Amino acid sequence: MRRSLPAIGALLWREVVRFLRERNRVAGALLQPIMFWALFGAGLGPSFRPPVPGGAVPYQEYFFPGVVVMILLFTAIFSTVSVIEDRREGFLQSVLVAPIPRSAVVLGKVLGGTALAMGQGLVLLCLAPFAHIPLSPSMLAVSCAVLVPLAFALTALSFCIAWRMESTQGFHAIMTVFLMPLWLLSGAPFPALGVPVWLLAIITANPVTYGLAAFRRALYPAGAPAVAALPSFGVSMAVTVLFGAVSFGAALALARRTGGRAAA
């Protein structure tokens, strides 16, 4: 693995440079979640009455961690869509004939996506005081410790889908029916309280739920009413790390089995 580090570094660097050169992407991936947050916060705020023990939090505050996770997911998606472009433009072929293990190819891409997602996520996280969530350095550190494995897991999962796709249109279809619900049903836009049993079952089975729970716990002191109903920090972190490991394993298995579709 050590011999692959320069290759992984070069592929990671490439992802970041590409992203920064496409300003529309940067702006789009940042502005959309912020817009969601502002609009939903304003619109749903007055009618949001969650059965939170010990009193409700304002919707803008409740929704904020979910918006950070949304930006991680969007950035992960946008960065892995480039797998499809890489294949179409031929770049992927030349990476596949290079003397580096497939794990380095996948890691370069996934770590690149993780870095971008974290960059965007941190920009948004700095807006936390506007959601009436005070930020301390230690909260920021714990948040990063939670968000990095979550961003890694989301990027790896997105990679698995993109690897098999031949067109970006197909990817967008999958994104709408599969990746977006992962976020919708993670407790991001609404809490898993008082929901029908079938919905609760889906939310409980959704690994993103735990990433978000760990993040919420990082933002509040232990025992705060806002996080009382969530899974514990330990369980949430364990599930998130496992989610990352499984997604990466799947991405690696896919990349090893199919050297990539024949480039047309």
Next chain:
Amino acid sequence: MTPPMNSAASVSVQGLLHDYGERHVLRGLHFTVPEGEIFGLLGPNGGGKTTLFRILATLLRPTGGRALIMGHDVTREPGEVRRRIGVVFQSPALDRVLTVRENLHVHGRLYGLSGRGLRGAAEEMMRRVRLLDRADDRVGTLSGGLMRRAEIAKGLLYRPRLLLMDEPSSGLDPGARQDLWGLLRDLRGHDGTTVLLTTHLMEEAERCDRLAILSDGVLVAAGTPRQLKAEIGGDVIVISAAAPEEIRQGIETRFGGPVQVVDGSVRLERPSGHELIPRLVETFADRIDSVTLGRPTLLDVFIHKTGHRFFGDETPARSSGRGVT
């Protein structure tokens, strides 16, 4: 003209087969390429060249048979093979958002180059393909020909022992082709690099040390261009006429022997063409526009070996329905 014959085989292909479902694209290929040779695979688009190229580049597993690169099996030891080959793809495999220099730097790192060595190699290659003045331009802004040159520089960056090139001069103007061949000869002479390239261009095949003609998944001929042309012997007469088919029939009935219409011209091979020409002109005087007498070309070899006409010029025969890419 004879290449330095080294006993070590750089490429050895043994009974190679490949099927796409029911379609047999490669049907049992055998050939070897000695080290230090420029070897050409000549054939029409759809003849199996690109499939063979992808197998040798470790991108595709053959259905049967073996291919060895410097003694390493492309299927069983792809890692060993990848360390030894440089690959130049037909459609440039570059990142269009990065500059030429950045592309070379990324690729160098994939091949274990770093630091000053990497920067030096990148500058050297850009100089050799005459891209230094565009080094900081994004690849996406380059013309097709310049992009191919960047692709070639990338394939040569880490001085591979074997260079695989798929249709290297497609999209290059004549000057750039000349440069490319100068570069290839230089590599073979100074570095002992072996080059295996695919081409559908006769003039390019003509420049190879040795070539094999691949048609419908089989090798129909192999040898130096000179040997191949000598197999035909005699002369080739080409007659251009308004009604070539009529002339063809006329020659066959009067003078016998096989006569073909190729690309709107009547074409025949004869041991001593110069004796036949006056009689042809006498017979068909007013119906002939011009007559040329020449030594056999590789196009004649191809027609002779396969019994059918080659194909057009630069345009890839994608629309033919037999395209294998």
